Amino acid sequence: MEKIQNNTSKLLEAMEKIMELGKNSGLSAEFYKKAGRYIRIVSSKLSMTPVQSVLFSAFVNSSADSSILLNEFAQYFNCSTIRIIKDMNAIDDLERRKYIRCSRSSKQRSYRVPMEVLDALKEDKPYVPESYAGMSIERLVAVLGEKFSDLEEDELTYKGFLEEVEVLLEQNKELDFVRAFNKYELDEDGKVMLLFLCHKLMNDDDDSISWYDYRNVYKDGLTVSYMRNSMRDGDNDLFNFGLVEHCTEDGVADTSCVKLTENAVVELFGQLRKPSGNIRNRQLLLHTKIAVRELFYGPRETAQIGELTRLLKPGTFEDVCSRLASKGMRKGFSCIFYGPPGTGKTETALQIARETGRDILRVEVSQLRSKWVGESEKNVKGLFDGYRTMVSQSSGPAPVLLFNEADAILNRRMQGAEGGVDKMENALQNIILQEMESLEGIMIATTNLTGNMDPAFERRFLYKIEFGRPSVGVRARIWQSLIPFLDAGTAEELASLYDFSGGQIENIARKCSVAEVLYGALDNSRLRAFCEAERLSGKESGSKRRIGFDYELG
Numbered sequence: 001m002e003k004i005q006n007n008t009s010k011l012l013e014a015m016e017k018i019m020e021l022g023k024n025s026g027l028s029a030e031f032y033k034k035a036g037r038y039i040r041i042v043s044s045k046l047s048m049t050p051v052q053s054v055l056f057s058a059f060v061n062s063s064a065d066s067s068i069l070l071n072e073f074a075q076y077f078n079c080s081t082i083r084i085i086k087d088m089n090a091i092d093d094l095e096r097r098k099y100i101r102c103s104r105s106s107k108q109r110s111y112r113v114p115m116e117v118l119d120a121l122k123e124d125k126p127y128v129p130e131s132y133a134g135m136s137i138e139r140l141v142a143v144l145g146e147k148f149s150d151l152e153e154d155e156l157t158y159k160g161f162l163e164e165v166e167v168l169l170e171q172n173k174e175l176d177f178v179r180a181f182n183k184y185e186l187d188e189d190g191k192v193m194l195l196f197l198c199h200k201l202m203n204d205d206d207d208s209i210s211w212y213d214y215r216n217v218y219k220d221g222l223t224v225s226y227m228r229n230s231m232r233d234g235d236n237d238l239f240n241f242g243l244v245e246h247c248t249e250d251g252v253a254d255t256s257c258v259k260l261t262e263n264a265v266v267e268l269f270g271q272l273r274k275p276s277g278n279i280r281n282r283q284l285l286l287h288t289k290i291a292v293r294e295l296f297y298g299p300r301e302t303a304q305i306g307e308l309t310r311l312l313k314p315g316t317f318e319d320v321c322s323r324l325a326s327k328g329m330r331k332g333f334s335c336i337f338y339g340p341p342g343t344g345k346t347e348t349a350l351q352i353a354r355e356t357g358r359d360i361l362r363v364e365v366s367q368l369r370s371k372w373v374g375e376s377e378k379n380v381k382g383l384f385d386g387y388r389t390m391v392s393q394s395s396g397p398a399p400v401l402l403f404n405e406a407d408a409i410l411n412r413r414m415q416g417a418e419g420g421v422d423k424m425e426n427a428l429q430n431i432i433l434q435e436m437e438s439l440e441g442i443m444i445a446t447t448n449l450t451g452n453m454d455p456a457f458e459r460r461f462l463y464k465i466e467f468g469r470p471s472v473g474v475r476a477r478i479w480q481s482l483i484p485f486l487d488a489g490t491a492e493e494l495a496s497l498y499d500f501s502g503g504q505i506e507n508i509a510r511k512c513s514v515a516e517v518l519y520g521a522l523d524n525s526r527l528r529a530f531c532e533a534e535r536l537s538g539k540e541s542g543s544k545r546r547i548g549f550d551y552e553l554g
Contacts, residue, residue: 011046
């Protein structure tokens with residue numbers, strides 16, 4: 001019998017042996033006998049049953065995939081899917097213990113293994129979830145935001161969300177926020193709505209929510225309708241206790257949206273309440289939080305990006321704006337970065353912001369749209385109003401307004417639009433065009449498509465930088481930058497064989513990092529397998545795949 005080496009994680013080596021012996025085994029009794037020694041190692045260290053140890057090994061073996069399906073296990077072990085489903089209680093317990101995460105979107109279960117779990121396994125120890133006890137108000141609200149995000153993305157059921165939040169509040173009941181929250185005698189749905197309003201205010205700097213937001217909170221259609229109607233009519237304990245009020249526009253109440261009252265904010269957040277009424281926007285990425293990344297361009301892009309970076313340096317930018325103003329010209333700078341996916345457009349915007357000391361207000365266009373009439377236009381107008389306030393009140397360099405993946409809003413406007421959707425799209429575009437005319441800050445839009453760009457947008461972008469696919473020489477430099485152990489010859493060979501974008505090479509580098517955690521030193525055959533898989537998926541996929549230098553906000 002093979003010995004498990006002492007210089008690497010015994011857990012990971014035991015899991016690897018389980019998967020080797022389990023392939024095509026049908027999960028038979030003979031398999032459990034042969035793999036018994038390795039199963040006991042996993043069971044003992046992680047306090048799992050033998051069945052859980054085998055299934056968790058399968059999850060870890062597939063952890064490079066963020067959407068693991070159970071039928072893939074049936075194929076690997078050569079057993080029926082029913083055989084796997086029979087062990088759903090064991091899988092549900094793994095989820096409860098946070099060793100795996102489950103998404104129930106699109107009426108289908110898929111799973112992923114969080115990176116923090118893999119980190120624990122690499123250190124040969126069980127994963128211990130973060131304790132909720134003893135949190136600050138800032139940390140508690142941040143965790144609350146994470147729970148709402150998990151709920152919206154179907155990684156938490158409504159029941160599971162309620163259980164998590166109950167523990168979160170119970171373990172921090174000494175906080176003034178929790179004391180204030182607990183004194184309100186609200187029913188379950190009312191408590192969730194109040195927490196949602198608190199989350200939106202603190203984490204997203206959004207002091208109001210509309211009817212459209214309810215469907216992201218309540219998963220049952222009847223509850224969505226009830227809450228929408230009761231909040232619209234003011235027939236709700238949140239109104240009775242003076243916690244919420246309808247928003248107003250031009251002095252007229254807008255019953256389609258509500259916000260926390262001033263008294264509620266003071267009671268719940270006390271000293272955290274800012275005089276201006278705005279709490280730091282969660283979407284505002286501080287330039288100090290942007291990691292340094294080495295990017296590689298061709299000569300043309302290098303020159304253009306260098307010029308834009310010099311322009312946006314504090315001091316230079318203000319001098320240029322003053323000169324433009326003295327000549328009666330617009331002071332705002334609108335830039336567009338365009339080119340194929342994965343060529344570094346978004347990451348370039350981030351690195352320019354970091355180098356020039358500018359924070360970034362990042363906008364995902366999809367989040368601005370709403371199915372409610374007039375709501376999308378209100379969202380866009382509110383976005384620019386908020387950005388204008390940021391620029392005027394900023395004590396440092398003006399932040400950058402980044403429209404990420406802005407393809408949809410840059411298309412040609414529909415002539416003679418009659419349908420409601422077309423009219424809404426035209427209205428959105430007109431608002432953005434008007435705002436670009438009066439912009440006094442810095443706007444950067446990134447897009448993969450420019451062939452159908454509306455001429456009115458093209459005229460308003462002062463800097464237009466095209467990001468082309470990297471040349472062989474540039475690709476070789478990217479290979480060595482992202483996978484440092486590659487020698488120059490191998491990097492050049494890979495660059496010649498595979499016409500990958502920088503984002504695709506980064507995707508492979510990430511898989512290599514996962515493989516190193518699971519298997520130790522990376523061999524050439526596994527690297528080539530990753531390359532072939534990336535090339536195959538690129539050819540066969542008809543949909544857009546987010547494999548670029550996208551920076552995910554946490």
